[in-house]
Amino acid sequence: QVRLVESGGGLVQAGGSLRLSCAASGLTFSSRAVGWFRQAAGEEREFVASIRWNDWNTYYGASVKGRFTISRDNAKNTVYLQMNSLKPEDTANYYCAASRRYMSNYPFASEYWGQGTQVTVSS
Numbered sequence: 001q002v003r004l005v006e007s008g009g010g011l012v013q014a015g016g017s018l019r020l021s022c023a024a025s026g027l028t029f030s031s032r033a034v035g036w037f038r039q040a041a042g043e044e045r046e047f048v049a050s051i052r053w054n055d056w057n058t059y060y061g062a063s064v065k066g067r068f069t070i071s072r073d074n075a076k077n078t079v080y081l082q083m084n085s086l087k088p089e090d091t092a093n094y095y096c097a098a099s100r101r102y103m104s105n106y107p108f109a110s111e112y113w114g115q116g117t118q119v120t121v122s123s
Contacts (some may be wrong), residue, residue, distance in 0.1 A: 002026035002112050004096050009041040012086055016121070020081040022096030022114060029053075029098065033105035038079045038092035038119075048094070049081060050105035057108040063089075086121045093118050096104030 008020040035050035049060045049070040058070050069082040097110035
């Protein structure tokens, strides 16, 4: 059974930082692109960042570029999202997703999703 489990969310003040983790079981991240998405209450899901499976190429959404960094540790089968200079508009439920095998990281074709972790940024 494939599971993606996000962790690291919480409440932080504007300007602060958080690091999210996405740990996988039942599949190997090393052959898949992994992405982060977010969904704020009442809004559509938004692409945040992704990292390619082979050369670790990264791609970011315009609203987070320069503030967020995606990285991966294949030995731990885990992908991270370092979020700096957080803003209240970053408040959302953050989800990680794994692509189909050997797919590029953008456009992102998700095959598996985690359950999400809530990030709340207070002003």
